[in-house]
Structures are given as C-alpha cells and as structure tokens.
Amino acid sequence: MSVCVNESTKVVVQGITGKEGNFHAFQCKQYGTQVVAGVTPGKEGEEVAGIPVFDTVQKAAKETEANTSLIFVPPSFAMDSVLEAIDAGIKTIVCITEGIPIMDMIKVRTVVKAEGVTFIGPNTPGIITAGEAKLGIMPGFIFKKGSVGIMSRSGTLLYEVADQVTKSGLGESTALGIGGDPIIGTDYIYWVKLFEEDPQTKAIFIIGEIGGMMEEQTAEFIQSNIKKPVFAFISGRTAPPGKRMGHAGAIIMGGKGGAETKIKALRKAGVTVIENITEVGKTMKEKMSKG
Amino acid sequence: MSVCVNESTKVVVQGITGKEGNFHAFQCKQYGTQVVAGVTPGKEGEEVAGIPVFDTVQKAAKETEANTSLIFVPPSFAMDSVLEAIDAGIKTIVCITEGIPIMDMIKVRTVVKAEGVTFIGPNTPGIITAGEAKLGIMPGFIFKKGSVGIMSRSGTLLYEVADQVTKSGLGESTALGIGGDPIIGTDYIYWVKLFEEDPQTKAIFIIGEIGGMMEEQTAEFIQSNIKKPVFAFISGRTAPPGKRMGHAGAIIMGGKGGAETKIKALRKAGVTVIENITEVGKTMKEKMSKG
C-alpha cells in the first residue's frame, strides 16, 4: 500500500517538450513510473523519450488511459493546463510550476474543490512512492520503500529528511512536497488523513516552515484525529519578519507565521519536533525502535 | 432514522419577517420542527411566532446553534442569503425562493460544491421527515412516518404522491422537493444514495418531469448502485417542445428532455414507472407487499 500514486498510476506530462518537462519525464520513466503520454499543443505525433506527445490532454487520456497529470508548463499557462486536465477527467494533478499568479491559484483551488480533484503543488518537487512511482523532480535514489510518510513545503528539505530517514533504515511509504506557495491545492491535513489510513505508513513526518498558519491548523487536527506517531521539523527560526525567504509562501507577515508558535502548537499536539535538522534520522530511529 | 433533517435539526429562517417567511416559520414550528431563529437585517430584537429575530445569520447561529437554514427571501436577495448562511457555517440550506436568476444559481452551485454544503432547491416546497421535522411549505398532515423516501421536482405532485403513499399505509421516511429550476443544488442521485443507506427507507419514489437529463442520469446511476425498489412517475407527456410548463426547468429544448425517453431510461434501469398518477398508492402497495 501507499498513498495517492503507485505502480499502476498512469501519467501524462503536460509541457513535455519543454526543457524541464522533457528531462524529468525521462527521469520519471527511468524510475519505473508509467509515463504514458505527453501534451504540448501543436506537437502531436512527436515522441519524447519514447513517450507519445498529444495536442490535448483529452486526446492523451482517451488514447492512453492516463489518470494523473504532471505539469511543467510556464506559470502564465499553468491555470489553463490545470483546467484542461480537470476537463479531461484527470483526478490527480501534480503541478511543478513555480511562480503562478496567486489570483490564478485562488480560482483554481475553488474549481479543484468543487470537482473533487487531488491537486499537489504548485511549486512542488512532486510526489514519490518509493520503488513504485516518481512524479516530480526529486532525485529518486534517496528514497527507499519503508514506513515513513513525509510531506514538506520545501524541496531540498524533503530530500535532506528523506535521505536521513532512508539511511536510518526506516525508509518511506510515500513522500511529497505540498508546495511552497501561499495558496496550494492540498494541505498537510489532507495528507495526514491519508497516511493515517495507509497500512504501510507507520510514522508521519511533517516538514514545515515559516509563513501562514497551516502547521498550527494541522497540529489541532492531529491532536484529535491521528494515532500514528508524528514527527516534525520547522525551518526559518532565524528568518526576519516581512521578508520572503525564497518560497512565495515563506514569509512572516503581520506578526503571524513565525516558527516558534508552530513548534509550540505541534508539541502541544504530541508531535515530536526535531530542532536540529541533522538529527532527524537518529531521533526517528530511536523513537520508532522503542515504540 | 431518516435523511438530512430530523427532530434535532435546528432551523434558522432567513426572511422570517416577510409574509411567506412569517407564515411558514410558524407552520414549521407548529409541526414540531425546532425553528430556533429568524433573520432579517435591521429587525434584530423582534419576535415572530415566538422565534427570536437576528440581523445576521452569523449572530443567529452563534446564539441559537442553528445548523440548517430555510430561505424565504425575494429572488434578488437569494444569492446573498445563501452565501451569508454558508459563511456562518450552516451546512444544510433549503431555499424555497422561486425565480432566482440562473447565473446566480450557477455561481452558488460552485460555492456550495466547493464548501461541501447540502443545498435543497431553489423553487422547492422543502423537505420533511414525517413526524420529526418539516422545513418548507408543504401541508404537514398528508405525510406519515413510514418507509418510502420521496423526491420530486414539483410541489403539488409531491403532495399528490405522498397522499396516496400515506393512504396506502406505507408512509414516508423523508420526502423532499429538489427544486423546479434548471439549476438546483442537489440532484436525484445525491438523495437516492442517502435513501439507499437509510435503514428506515424501504422503497424510493422519484417524481420527475420533462426538461433536462436528470432522470436519465439517475436511471443510469440506479442500475449499478441501488438495491432498494425504486418507483417513478414522470409528468409532461403531453407538453409541447419549447414551451415552459410553469417551472423554469420544465421545458423540452432542442428535442431533449421529453417524458418518453425518461420513462424508457428508468424502466431499463429496473424502476417501476407508474403511468397513471392516480394509481401510485395502489401500485406501491401491491409491489411492496409482494416483495
């Protein structure tokens, strides 16, 4: 078992003929993911890494039974691509694109919720079920089939944590970036629920950061709904207010969204918060072998 | 058991100081429904039939724990009232109002779906769980606690059918009008599912009419998902194309939405379609006593 994506997931890559889309479609396929189609308007009939390219998602889905989309298009085309995927009946969308206008994402989120679509991102490294399917730009080799479900607002922090979790021997069930933007498709709570239900997952790891109130809301949810052990790391304790720290979402505004209140809320909910990023593997190994 | 509303439902009536709202709030309360609050902006502090009136739904919900709204406001204010109810955390909305602009309902429906609200109507007589709660304008005395779940696009046809079902001795679990407009909040399929799950409901009755494709879609759904016996009556076999028969939704357009194709689709799905409206009680009694 795993969460959301697995070996039977059939992927269409939107923006496959672009530099990024091209490179990563190939990487995902190499990992073993069923990348069955690509889409770039006007490029139907071409092939990228042996993957057939179509003009529209509708056609791609019809011809290849693709049920999941991985989006690499430039930000000004992203809303169009997402709505095209939804229109074609795609029920899971992973949107790698960074820099989508926030008003576009506000609208997309309303449609996504009304249509019951699972939307990961934007500005995400993607999602991976170790050993089964990789939909994204993460280096596959650091993940190994195991028992920890990981979610993160940051890409490289996801890699850093997964690397330590893998080296600790625990390994991952499914790991994903939920997205580094202020408005994202699915939040921690959405995934915490799925990890709680997934029999393969024995522990949950939340990688949070400054900005917004999502970690606090998740803590509240965990307290009354989650029985599995939850671990967390929050970055940005040294970040000054009002400054955007790389991610559009990583910004302390109006005195809200600082790291300390997030850590406090998570601890209150019984979450093991690790303060030193280099001690993730060690701490998890200790706690999980005891439990 | 029953569906959606019962004796613990707490109702706020929006537009309670209007003629209709006033009259029916009292009628609903008389029936035994917990009508705990009314809302009319600017009338806070007044009382209608012993029901306290508030300026806003937010305040009404806070003070009285109302969880369901019954809307009687004029059509040009309806969208505002619905969104105010959703904003106040109301999760079930019954909108009696007839004549809401269709573009307003298109927007409302998107919000309702995104927010996970149950919306009945508009242009509906309401919903009743016999002997427990009446939220609407139907005459309560024709309903009697029993085993048939009824849903209808028409008000008086609902009464006609319920009257016969009651007199047949079967009685009703929950009965409702889903609304006579082209765009409504919840369709037959939504309710058929709930009736299928409800242990009190032993049989389902669908009252359909010309216009749209909802009966056909429902037939398809019933075929593969519903095990309980389903009965139906479709009105409008004599209606000419292109003419609106009272309800905004009852119109055969572009050759679609005629009664015959609906009857055919329902029969194909194993539904017992009654052709003579006066034989509803007799037919149901026969079929249900056999089964």
Place this chain on the structure above:
Amino acid sequence: MIRLHEYQAKRIFLSYGISVPTGYVAFSPDDAWKIALELGPPVVLKAQIHAGGRGLAGGVKIAKTADEAKEVASQILGKKLVTAQTGSQGIVVKRLLVEEAVNIDREIYFSIIVDRKTCKPAIIASPAGGMAIEEIAKNHPEQIITEPIEPIVGIMPYQIRRLSDFLGFDNNNKEAAHIFTTLYKIFVEKDCRLIETNPLVLCKNGSLMAIDAKMSIDEDALFRQKDMARLWDITQSDPSELEAQKYKLSFVRLNGNIGCMVNGAGLSMATMDLIKMHGGEPANFLDVGGKATPETIAKGFEIILNDPSVRAILVNIFGGIVRCDRVADGIIKAVQQVNVNVPVAIRLAGTNREEAISILKKAPFKFSVMDDLNEAAKEVVKLAKSA
C-alpha cells in the same frame, strides 16, 4: 425567457465589437426602400419575429434594387408568417431588418446556453452552420462540440484552441477567439439564457461576421437588466399568456378542447397527461400557483374561456397551503362574473375539501364534483365529447 429581435441582438453584438452586416429596421415598405438606397443594393430583407425557421417559410428575401426591396417588404409586412417554430397560427410580421448582402465563404453554428448537465454555461458549436442545431444533431452529431465554461475563470485558452480546431479556424485566429470570448461576455453580462449566431460566417475577405443573431434573456434577471426588459416586444407573445402573467398565473395555449386549471406545474402536467390517457386533448396548461385567490381563479376561468375551442373544463386542486374552500369561492366568483358556458368537472383534495364541496353544492351552477382524480378526468373527457 424574453426573446430579443435579431436587429436588437445585432446592435448589442456591435456594441461589444462583433462585426454584423450593416442594416436598419424597417416598419414600412417605404422605410425598406430608403434603407436599401442608403446601403446600396443588393440587400437582404429579414422578417423580425420571435421564432426561427424564417428562411424556409419565406421570411428572408434578397432584393436587387431599392424598388424590389420596397416590393418585397410590402409582401411580407403585415402578413402572418408560419414557420416550423411559430405553431400553425403563425405570427404577423411588423418589422423587417434590411441589411447589406455579404459574400459568404463558410457558415458556422455558434451558441451559448445553460448546460443543465454540468450546471454551467456551455458553448455549442458546429462547422455545419446554416442549419438548425436540432437538424445537425440528428444528421451530423459528430459535427457538434459542447464546451462547458467554468464561470470563475471564463473561456480558457485550451477551449479556444479546441473550438478553433473543431470549427476549422487557424489556432492563431485572433478574431475567432475574440468572438468566442465576447459572446460569452455578453451572455454573462446580459443574463442570457441563449445567445446564438447561425450562421457565423467566414467572409470571402477572411473576416468573421455574425449574419444572424438570437438572444434570450433570463426573465428572472430582468430586475437588473432594465435595458433588456425595454427591448421586449410583447406584441410577439400570445395575449392570453401575457394576461395570465399579470395575475401570476402560468398559462400555455395548446391545441385541444379541454380547459385545465390546476395548482402546481407538475400536477398540471400530470392532469393533462391523464386527460390524454383517457382520450381527451387539453386546450391549455394553467397553473394557478401556490397563492391562488378567488380573483386569480376567476381570471383563470376567463382566460380559459377566451379560447372558443374549449368544450369542458377540469379543475384539479390539491389543497395544501391553498385551501380548497378559497378555490371554491373563486369558482363561484368566476361563474358570477364570467359566462361559463361549458360543463366543469372539479376534483378537490386536501385542506378544507368538505367546506369547498358544500360551497359548490350551494352554487346556482351545476358542477361535477368528484373525489377521485381518475374519475374526474374520465368525466371531463366524456363532457367534452358530448358537448
């Protein structure tokens, strides 16, 4: 739905930047002559009535000279036009649209409706323009594309690409994209139930032009569409239907001889179906609604009896909020005010049925009052046949 005339819809199209042929409305043959002179013949003369199918019915003509335009106008104006959509009685033509003739290369069908399946506005389009959409649907269903629009974002680029591709436009045809998005804008801003241009034509010079234009406005939105309300030409509607509307009665004229008066649209239709089932033919649909008063009931009788073909009347009331005794009062009032010269069968059920029956029994007029709807329907069919 409130229909606009073609010339009204075209004026709106034009104001949003969509090309339409140059033309003006003519109320007389003289008008037509002057307009034809100004435009320079040949011109097209199009009868302005609230019904489609004008071309086949002789409502659209070409005139090669101004004199011919005057001649054609005098043949059409003031005459009844019977098309596939008017019913057999037809509609009198009171206005003509006189337009420049256009060199057509290709005809396209394009419309926006409210799609009841997706609960969103939807574009319906076809490269097989010029025909009625029902005809295309029947003969070339594969030539129709349906494109539902998410109202929160409007028409998306992928939809413009798909439409352009389907309709045979170059994907970079900016004018086509402009027409798609502009018609949607009109649809939303004017609270339309239907907007249609058939044909939308590709002219010989490569530009796009709306040769025909239809708009229907959501009557429920007229409170905020005052400009549209003003455009409504009520002379195009059945006078009885208009009269009924004034009293909040919902009335539709039909071709039979049994008048129907029922409370509720669904029950009205079911009652008509029952009459038909017993071999009768309803003369009308009449829903007196949930707020019937003695006055509106009396008005209902008057409207039904305006139709000389009515031979008998069936009243079917399920008393809920509408109390049967008040309906009975209305019926008494009607026979006092109106000359009810046909037999009346009445079925009453529900609230205050007994009181109603005793009121009706006391009346100087003899009604057939029944408990059973099936019997009442049979009775009225018998009455109509023997009348």
Place this chain on the structure above:
Amino acid sequence: MIRLHEYQAKRIFLSYGISVPTGYVAFSPDDAWKIALELGPPVVLKAQIHAGGRGLAGGVKIAKTADEAKEVASQILGKKLVTAQTGSQGIVVKRLLVEEAVNIDREIYFSIIVDRKTCKPAIIASPAGGMAIEEIAKNHPEQIITEPIEPIVGIMPYQIRRLSDFLGFDNNNKEAAHIFTTLYKIFVEKDCRLIETNPLVLCKNGSLMAIDAKMSIDEDALFRQKDMARLWDITQSDPSELEAQKYKLSFVRLNGNIGCMVNGAGLSMATMDLIKMHGGEPANFLDVGGKATPETIAKGFEIILNDPSVRAILVNIFGGIVRCDRVADGIIKAVQQVNVNVPVAIRLAGTNREEAISILKKAPFKFSVMDDLNEAAKEVVKLAKSA
C-alpha cells in the same frame, strides 16, 4: 511583491473613482513650493519610500505656507529615513507627495490581502484607523474584522452590511459600499498582494477619503500587469537583492557575519537555523535554486562578499538534480574570478558528491569540506569567530 509608492497607488484609486486628497509628487524643494502654492497651504508633505511607519520617523510634515513647504522638503529630500520597517540602515527619500490638508472626523483601517487560511482574498478592517494593523491586533484585537471574499461572486451585500456596521457607517452609506467594492475590484484587476488605506477617513463634510494608500503587486503576475511593472521604483530595493534576482538567485540581506549559500529555500532556512543554534549569525539568505550553474554559483559568492561584514561562508548543497560536481566547478570559478578573502566551509551530499570533493581538493584555495552538515555548521561558526 512589488510595492508602489503612495502617490502611484493614489492615482490608481482616483482612476477608479475613490476620493484622495489633491496632491502631486515633488522631486525637489522647488517643486514642493510650486505645488503648495497651487494647492493653497496648509499642505502635507509625505516622504515616498517603500516602508511604513513614516509618521513617527518624521517622514510626514505639515507646512502652513509655501515657503515652509520648501523648507520642510529640503529637510527631508535626499536624507535617509529610518522607520520601524526600513531596518537600521534606512532609505534615502527621493520623492515627496505634497497634498492638501484634510479635515478629519474619524479614521478607519481598511485593507485587502490574500487570506492563507481560507485561500481567498480577504478584507481586514478596523474602526481604529491610523495605527499599524499589528498594533491594533495587539492592543484591540476585538476591533478587527476579517471578511473573506468568494472570488466567483465578489463582495456580497451581507458583507457590506457587516463591514458598515462594524466600522460605524450607516448601512445605507453608498460611498462606503462603493469604496469596499472598488478596492476589491482594484485588488483583483491589478493582481494585488496587498491593498491598504490607513487611514480611510470620514471627513468633516461627511464624505470618505483615502488619506493613505498602499499597494503591492504580485510579482508573478507582472507578465500581465505591464502598467504596474512600470511603476516599480527599483531605487527602493537593496542593490544586492536586485543583482541576485537577475541571476535567478533568491537573496535576502541579514545582520550577521556568516555568508550562506544553499540550494532550496527550506534547506537554506534550516542551515541558517543551524548556524544560529551553534552560536553564529547568518549574514544572508541565499538560495541558488534548482538550476544552479557554475556562473550563478560564482555570482552568489560575489554578492555575499559585497557585504564587508562577512567573515566566513558556508556552502550547503544537497545534490539531486543539481549535481555536486557542477557546484564544485562553480566554486572553483568563483575563487578564480572573485577575491574570496574569507574561509569557506562546504558540505556536499547527494549526486556526484565524490567527484565534487576531488575537484575541490585540486583547487588552489583551501576549503573545509565536510560530509556532516552539523560539523560544517560548527566549523563555519568557529571560522567566523576566529577571523
């Protein structure tokens, strides 16, 4: 986010029909004198910088005569203004807004932001205007209302009633309703991240006026907001941050002495946190991103070393798609091009780590290369202290 100047935001407000005081931008004391004469004193002179808190810092002055306006302008223009929001280095004032003085009856706070909780635009408002919202939130949280807007329908009447009620306006105050809906319109149409007017004032004459105006534009939407992009006054930004942007590096200047270069925003922050944990102070945030090339790495070094307080640098790369050997190439390139005059600790993990280490070992510059991030952080803190 791209901030606009107050005078720019006010021009946009005005173009949408929102009242603002009459006023013009002045680049010199002479300008201020002329404008004051035209407006007729008294006038208000407001320093135009991209930071709040100007009033307390002496950036807003009243002048009773044109001569006084000139005098005040010469005192402010060209000087550094240090406010609670500028940081200790302050910002040089290059423009003034000279405005008519307004008779104020009551001050209101009104803003629209993107609410991350509801994922919708939201109005934040308070009757306690004139103060910073953070201050109101701290001292009078009950005086703040948050009103999320459904983008598909916009501000609804019930929200206008609630806002009017909360802010102490009559429910029929059409001007207030107009300002609420118009500011939301600007927010959506201009792709704002923030729109704020503090105070929005009720004047003695009963009308409403935006006395202050702030707008920040979503930088991700600049491709479709060309007009807004043109308004961006880049002289208000840190030159190093601007330089970094050119190379798609994400850089934020901080107050410490340890330069940081990391791939990924989250890992960058975690690395800074780790330095702090070991007693050091980061001099900057620098994310080289997922597409780092030797050129951008070299540029990163240059930008870090522009800060004279930097005593040591920590490079932390988790090689995934970014290969460690390419980062190593960049580092070599940097030490060749730039005078790297501080010690550099490097932690490399992931793809092609071994190759990278051997490249670095061959370099003429001595790096402290470590496997363990914790050790690397400790090392760089030690290096900075001993430097």
